[in-house]
Amino acid sequence: MVTIHGTCVLLSDIGVLLRGDSGRGKSDLALRLIDGGARLVADDRVILRADAGRLIASAPSALAGLLEVRGVGILPVPAAGSAPVGLVVDLTPREAVERLPQAEADTLLGIVLPRLGLCAFDASTPAKIRLAAVSLRDGRLERVPASLSAMPSLSAMP
Numbered sequence: 741m742v743t744i745h746g747t748c749v750l751l752s753d754i755g756v757l758l759r760g761d762s763g764r765g766k767s768d769l770a771l772r773l774i775d776g777g778a779r780l781v782a783d784d785r786v787i788l789r790a791d792a793g794r795l796i797a798s799a800p801s802a803l804a805g806l807l808e809v810r811g812v813g814i815l816p817v818p819a820a821g822s823a824p825v826g827l828v829v830d831l832t833p834r835e836a837v838e839r840l841p842q843a844e845a846d847t848l849l850g851i852v853l854p855r856l857g858l859c860a861f862d863a864s865t866p867a868k869i870r871l872a873a874v875s876l877r878d879g880r881l882e883r884v885p886a887s888l889s890a891m892p893s894l895s896a897m898p
Contacts, residue, residue, distance in 0.1 A: 741789040742849065748781035748797040748823060749773050754873045755781060755797050755823030757788075757853075758860075760831030765860025767808045769831070771817075772866045774807070779820040783807045788825070790849040798822040827854055827873055834859040 747758040747766040751773060758766045767783055774780055782799035783806065789796050798821065799805070805819035828846050836858050846855040856872060858865050 741787060743785050743787050743800070745784070746786045747783045748786045748825065749778040750781055750820040751855040751870060751873045751875060753755045753824075754826035754877055755795075756869055757797060757825050757828045758785065758831060759828065760860070764831040766831060769808060769860040769865060769869075770807060773869065774817050776866055776870065779818045780805065780807055781823045782819050786816060788849060790851055793851065795825040795848055795851045795853065796822050797825050808867060825853060826876055827856065827869070829869060830857050831860045832857045834862065839864075848879065868873075 743895070744759070745762075746760075747770045749756050749770050756773070756778075758769060760766055770780060772779075780799075781797050783803060785800055785803060787798045787800060794822060799819075802885075804821075805816050806814050807817045808814050825848075826849070837857060843850050844855045844857070847853075854872075854876060856868075858868060
């Protein structure tokens with residue numbers, strides 16, 4: 741089990757782990773995803789643990805259900821207790837986002853997950869994440885590298 745700096749939301753049945761430096765837009769992007777129906781798993785600090793070949797995310801108890809909304813405060817939002825992580829999104833500056841990126845993956849606690857690099861502040865980023873998550877769940881995302889064939893089936897995740 742490890743705790744990382746990041747934010748995680750549950751989108752459909754897939755946990756989306758948002759990573760990036762402070763001020764990169766993790767909480768802002770989570771707010772927009774939540775506004776579109778996602779539920780918060782954790783903001784600022786995410787507890788990750790491996791369980792039966794899946795990566796499970798949750799929040800420290802003191803932060804559960806709370807989201808930092810810049811300019812407003814720390815507020816309760818619709819939340820999920822935990823989520824199986826199915827997608828990692830690294831938040832980068834707009835100019836670093838590739839138009840047609842190569843398939844990428846990251847390994848966390850021995851579990852291989854698909855990874856995207858996106859800019860949190862682009863208006864289309866929540867839609868891109870929703871589309872990627874649903875495509876992964878339905879087995880339609882062709883960007884996933886062959887090395888991810890050992891990844892657990894997302895459709896089988898609770």
